[in-house]
Amino acid sequence: MSKDNAVQPFEPKVVAYCCTYCAYTAGDLAGSMRLEYAPNVRVVKILCTGKVDAILLLRAFEDGADAVYVAGCAIGDCHFLEGNLRAIQTVAYTKKRLAEIGLEPERLEFFHVPASDGPGFADAANEMTRRAKTLGPNPLRKSITQAAGRKLAKESDEHPPLPEAVLGKLIHHSERTTVG
Amino acid sequence: MIVAERKPLEQVEAMIDGFERILVVGCGTCVAVCMAGGEKEVELFAAELRMKGKLDGKQRTIDEITITRQCDMEYLEQLAKYVDDYDAIVSTACGAGVQFLAERYDEKLVLPALNTRFIGVAEGAGVWSQRCMACSDCVLDQTGGICPMTICAKNLLNGPCGGTDHGKCEVDGEKDCAWTLIYRKLEKIGRLDTMRKIQPPKDYSLMTTPGKYTHEAFKETQAEDEE
Structure with a gap:
């Protein structure tokens, strides 16, 4: 088996978070245009790239993705006005976190892919696959199954019971106010 | 609100070096709002530590939990059933939270992950x-709601120093001169005469640390408890 592996070239796994209005539609268009692009890309459709959080991107790498990218609308074209601007910030921030950990920040990128840009979608997919091939496999991939910790269950906070009224009944504030 | 920022990853890495089981405890109040140590930040931070550990070939476990507050014993109590399993606890609370956590679980090593x-x-x-330096003697009524203790680099209470430069501070040209701001505000609300009053010397003894305060309503019960 190891011999087989040795002859097989490295085929990276690339995760693409695509906004439903622009990049995902561009992906559809790329298909309609019969464009050929790297088959390594796994597309995750999201409502808006503004939804993308640093932890979402980091989790993909933790689970062994070789490259991850976020594809959203062109500047000024976001369906939710500024979702793509937030995603640009998030991606830049996450790149710094990756560098801090010791993974190459180039494994992560943001692309503007307008809905009409089928070739742009293919270019982004090819570019990230090329980068992953140059950088080699994600070093975390070999330790995916190694348990390293989890989130502990938190019980809901206990609230003390309301005090029993000793002198008369408790009056709601609205009952106190007199009208007129 | 207390504002804090996360320490660099390598600094925390150096603290936890050699420990195998680590619990990251988040705080869901002030530091959650300033995006430094709430549930979301703890999730990101713990994931970073896990990935870093794996990349460095370490066999260690990083678990995470975020409680409502670390500055109240009731909430710290929720950790009781977990802490025994860990070699070290990393707290993403402000300095007060870290200390209270360390006080409650005094047999454990508690490490700070934030700079308050x-x-x-x-x-x-x-x-x-x-906006506030907790001077224990508020003068905002005299200064149009702008704190000369905090905003003025020299904590001046009676007008600007000679270093005020077209509304900026001589200590840092980027910062506003507190007394220019105060003058403009008092002018706007027609209370410039309050600037003529001379503020007596500040009682800095009130700022002696560590501060302690008991609410009036609890003073008697406190005394009874002590008896």
Whole structure:
């Protein structure tokens, strides 16, 4: 088996978070245009790239993705006005976190892919696959199954019971106010 | 709100070096709002530590939990059933939270993951600025709601120093001169005469640390408890 592996070239796994209005539609268009692009890309459709959080991107790498990218609308074209601007910030921030950990920040990128840009979608997919091939496999991939910790269950906070009224009944504030 | 920022990853890495089981405890109050140590930040931070550990070939477990507050014993109590399993606890609370956590579980090593900055306000998305230095003797009634103790680099209480430069401070040209701000505000609300009053010397003894305060309503019960 190891011999087989040795002859097989490295085929990276690339995760693409695509906004439903622009990049995902561009992906559809790329298909309609019969464009050929790297088959390594796994597309995750999201409502808006503004939804993308640093932890979402980091989790993909933790689970062994070789490259991850976020594809959203062109500047000024976001369906939710500024979702793509937030995603640009998030991606830049996450790149710094990756560098801090010791993974190459180039494994992560943001692309503007307008809905009409089928070739742009293919270019982004090819570019990230090329980068992953140059950088080699994600070093975390070999330790995916190694348990390293989890989130502990938190019980809901206990609230003390309301005090029993000793002198008369408790009056709601609205009952106190007199009208007129 | 207390504003804090996360320490660099390598600094925390150095603290936890050699430990195998680590619990990261988040705080869901002030530091959650300033995006430094709430549930979301703990999730990101713990994931980073896990990935870093794996990349460095370490066999270690990083678990995470975020409680409502670390400055109240009731909430710290929730950790009781977990802490025994860990070699070290990393707290993403402000300095007060870290200390209270260390006090409650005094047989455990508790490490800080944040640098506590100040009491401040959110100026915009992701930007905070200091507004109060807890001087224990508020003068905001005299100064149009602008704190000369905090905003003025020299904590001056009776007008600006000679270093005021077209509304900016001589200590840092980027910062506003507190007394220019105060003058403009008092002018706007027609209370410039309050500036003529001489503020008596500040009682700095009130700021002696560590401060302690008991609410009036609890003073008697406190005394009874002590008896």
